[in-house]
Amino acid sequence: MADERGTHDHDHDHNHDHDHDLTFQPNIEDGEPGRYELMTYAIRELVMEKGHLTPEELRAAQEKVESLQKSDGAKIIAKAWTDPEFKQRLLEDGNAALAEVGVDAGAAKMTVVENTDDVQNVVVCTLCSCYPRAVLGMPPDWYRSKSYRSRVVIEPRKVLSEFGTDVPDDMTVRVHDSLADLRYLVIPRRPEGTEGWSEEQLAAIVTRDTMVGVANPSVS
Amino acid sequence: MADADDPRRGYHDIGGKDYGPIDPEVTEMKPWERQSTAISNALGAAGRHIYVTDESRRAREQMGEPLYSDLDYYERSTESMKMILVEKGLFTDEELEARMNEIAKRMAEARE
Numbered sequence: 001m002a003d004e005r006g007t008h009d010h011d012h013d014h015n016h017d018h019d020h021d022l023t024f025q026p027n028i029e030d031g032e033p034g035r036y037e038l039m040t041y042a043i044r045e046l047v048m049e050k051g052h053l054t055p056e057e058l059r060a061a062q063e064k065v066e067s068l069q070k071s072d073g074a075k076i077i078a079k080a081w082t083d084p085e086f087k088q089r090l091l092e093d094g095n096a097a098l099a100e101v102g103v104d105a106g107a108a109k110m111t112v113v114e115n116t117d118d119v120q121n122v123v124v125c126t127l128c129s130c131y132p133r134a135v136l137g138m139p140p141d142w143y144r145s146k147s148y149r150s151r152v153v154i155e156p157r158k159v160l161s162e163f164g165t166d167v168p169d170d171m172t173v174r175v176h177d178s179l180a181d182l183r184y185l186v187i188p189r190r191p192e193g194t195e196g197w198s199e200e201q202l203a204a205i206v207t208r209d210t211m212v213g214v215a216n217p218s219v220s
Numbered sequence: 221m222a223d224a225d226d227p228r229r230g231y232h233d234i235g236g237k238d239y240g241p242i243d244p245e246v247t248e249m250k251p252w253e254r255q256s257t258a259i260s261n262a263l264g265a266a267g268r269h270i271y272v273t274d275e276s277r278r279a280r281e282q283m284g285e286p287l288y289s290d291l292d293y294y295e296r297s298t299e300s301m302k303m304i305l306v307e308k309g310l311f312t313d314e315e316l317e318a319r320m321n322e323i324a325k326r327m328a329e330a331r332e
Binding site for chain 1: 232233234235236237238239240241242243244245246247249250252254255256257258259261262263265266267268270272273274277280291293294295298299301302305310311315316319320322323324327328331
């Protein structure tokens, strides 16, 4: 196949709890496992038998991956919107500011950029799918797709319009290409009509796509 | 290894090309994909430091275009992890294939 898309089954319901079980057995109703599913189980058995990984380490890593399914990003943006000093620290040193709120952004540099009335920032990783996982969780399918990776750097306005985001001609679009050592997070524009809102109310309108920059928050 | 239109480009270096319309649908990670990610994190830079992110990127660029294009995202990351662990001598390809066959048999028996 030419792309990552179109290979996913949607018609079965996985039992997500069994991931935490170290005697984990794959869901047998799923039929025959694929090559890479088998490879994953084989690697796990071999590295654990040979002492390269303990059950405790694997469990902790599994819990971390599970927790990444729930993104903290919206809360961080809401705080940045209501606390200008925090926002300033985020823009100056993303890793340090995130550490303040208990988020370990990892070894890669986290660069935080802000959407303004004049600038729309968009994040991509053309070479692979580097993504601010510590803040946004795992990257969505489209972010990993060859279509997005290849096109957003040459025709960002067209790509944004495919996401339903129309950028006025007089606004600058800035596309940031991530690397293994450099990640980006977008602070979206705070929409009008949210004056006096609580952080909780604000967080509710901040979606993943707005923090990648392909969409903008709205109050409607 | 190189791009057909530009020999200086690696096959992973696709910025500026045109791979067509973007499918906005978002799917959930499968259990084995989460497993693979967890194992990789536990062995990698955030865990045992057996390898770092740049090595796993290098493996993706080394697996060859046919395999790279054929695999989806989590298959690619599992293949990269395997390549590095074999390189580092944690296990051999033969050991791994044998264990995969064994697990396939166990799973087939469980399905019966």
